[in-house]
Amino acid sequence: MAYRKPISRLLFLRTVSIAIQLLTVIVMHFSIGTHDYIGALLLIIAFETLFNLSSIVYFARLNATNFALALQILADISFLSLLLFYSGGATNAFVSLLLLPLIIAAVCLPLSWLALCSMTAVGFYTLLVINMPAHDLHHMDMQEHFLGMWINFVLSALVVTTTISALVKANANKEKQMALQREETLRSEQLMALGTAAAQVTHHLATPIANLQMLYEDLLDELGNDNALLKEMAVPLSQCNQQLSYFRNYASEIKDNAQAPILVSTLLSEFHDACLLHFPEQHIELINESDTTTEILTDGLLLSALINVVQNAVDANKHVNKNKVVIRVFEFSNRLNIEITDEGNGFDLELLDSLGHETIKSQKGMGIALFLSNTTVNKLGGEIRIENINNAGAKVTVRLPLI
Template sequence: MTAFPSPSDSANLARALAGLTRLRWVLLAIAVLTLTALSQTGWQLPLPELGATLVLLASANLLLAHAPLTPLAALRAGLVADTLALSALVALTGGAANPIASLFLGPVLFAALLSPGWFAWGLSLAATAAYGALFYWHAPWPLLGGDAAYAFHLHLTGMWFTFALSALLIAIVVARLAHDLSEREAALARAREIQLRNEQLVALGVQAAGAAHALSTPLNTLTLLADELAAGHCHDAALSEDLALMQAQLASCRDALAALKRGGEPASEAAPLFPTLAERLAAWATLRPQVRLEQQLPCAPGPTVALDATFWPALYNLLDNAAEAGGGRVELAATLTDATLTLTIVNPSGRLSAEQLARAGLAELPTDKPAGLGIGVLLTHATLSRLGGRVRLINRPEGGVCAELVLPLAKDT
């Protein structure tokens, strides 16, 4: 069995058609075995007519599986063929007195699920009319013996058989429907979370644009003051070192505002992975002189890749969180497995609450150092999701917080 789609979903209708085709073959095999068994007991059955009906249904099943029809048209034609074949089989074996007449519910059920609307109503009325006609137009009931008690017992046995078959079909259909509904509910929940996150990112982008405009003037003023102080105290070594650090920090702020004005960093060129990563980490460490970054990178240069420019701010967000929560020490380890880069960033102290772990990356949460979870993880999660990767935060048993960043790589060709 397969998913039960809307009539406009051609792909799902094709899968439903394939499922019904397989189910029809199973029912045909059951019918052939049943007729073979009954013929061995001495029942007076019109075997040529019954065999011809089953052959026609099998031919229709085979033809519809390869006919140049739309999935919806083939599905409807198959259900009509099922109704006609069942009408013929019941008419040849006693009419409405035959318990297998209850199987008329099968085509009606599938029509209501797969093709709701006029076709389902039409097939339902046709099946009802066919069932009613079988009270008057049918061959005699093929009894083996003439007593009423035997006939009644036979009828009850047939009712049990049709009930078992109908219950099995309904259980399969309802179970599949429940599974499909739960999957769609989960997909809708994920879509709502993504939409909420995107709305938050748009709001952050608007606020960032306003902040960039507001910061440009005071940043230029601070740069001029730092330059004047550096020129006036060039003979004071200690002060000159502090002023040089201030100028570097201000230059970094100007570069960040310039990148924001351009709409992001320029596209990265292809370069060996681990030397590029080491260079970027060194640049981040320069801006964080109070933080000791302990890194473990492979000695080999790794593949030549062109990492998306947005990856680096996402990495820096995790490093910043770890630096602020880790008491001045951050550990980073990099591994490469099957063209997938894994970065493990650890701060030795701090702990995340259960709420923060559950919502990490899905919504902005108030930051409470040393846990250190806020907008940075939200932005990192959104960036990694767009690049096909993921980020996961866990509390280490020995203490501290570990951020695992996984990014599939596309080698430069």
């Protein structure tokens, strides 16, 4: 996991902290007039400044991992502990500032790294208490007081880290659910728009086809049934009417989101026939390892979604002058798996995580085919997995739940 914003904020906060530290040391020097520890404090601040500048230069071009963030926070705890050590130790009024790096860690880091930072802060605070001068410990019997302070710091660190970490996790889960709901709403709207567009196209085609049918019937009355041209015209006109009826039902199914069970064998037969019809130049190899009696839910878009995936595989093959697409079907974990493998160059690694989940720029368009396919499969309770195969193209797996 890599990200840039948390490290930028951390470096900015450290820069502000260094400025405040330097200003505090200068004010204390001129107001109180103490000189015994000023040099040590300025030296620590100088090293902290050098470390901060090095981090800014290093992370200007690179992203920060959880490991890098943890090291930065551990460095902040170390520098702050050294400053406290040379300015009163556990008796310093600002010793509770050790909790600030833990708050940042609770927001930015997972539990394992957060635990390490917490133990480090508690360890440094323990050393500050242990290394206090003896006269401070025995003066007015302050041992119980400093022990209470240590227990208070440990409990505060525990409460702060667990509470903030839990709140951050809950907020992240809530935002994730809201994002998923927004995605689902957008996908539903896009499918509705697709159904509306299909209905409009059907309506626009219905009028000219009806006019052609009327002209055909008028010519049939005038020229009779024996006319050769009219006989030839009857076949494509009948096909147009059949296709128009199919598109009308298709648009209605899309708008109504109608779903119905279908035998896997029936779906595969229609899918294979459609592949042979649409891609006659490709060698489509179907390997069916599934039970022919099982069923899945389907709608009017599922077959088109599968054809879209094959279309991408065919396009990938054409880029490298290959013509083989392997479709392997099997059942696993109560799901029907349809693996579609091509022999192309594979998907762009930078876009691999986004394919199917959003429209993205590609050489042939905006990735809308895979996006719509993924939307259709998700509405049926399935998922699409995309991966590259080393030196062998790409593999897209469509997983659908069995009934």
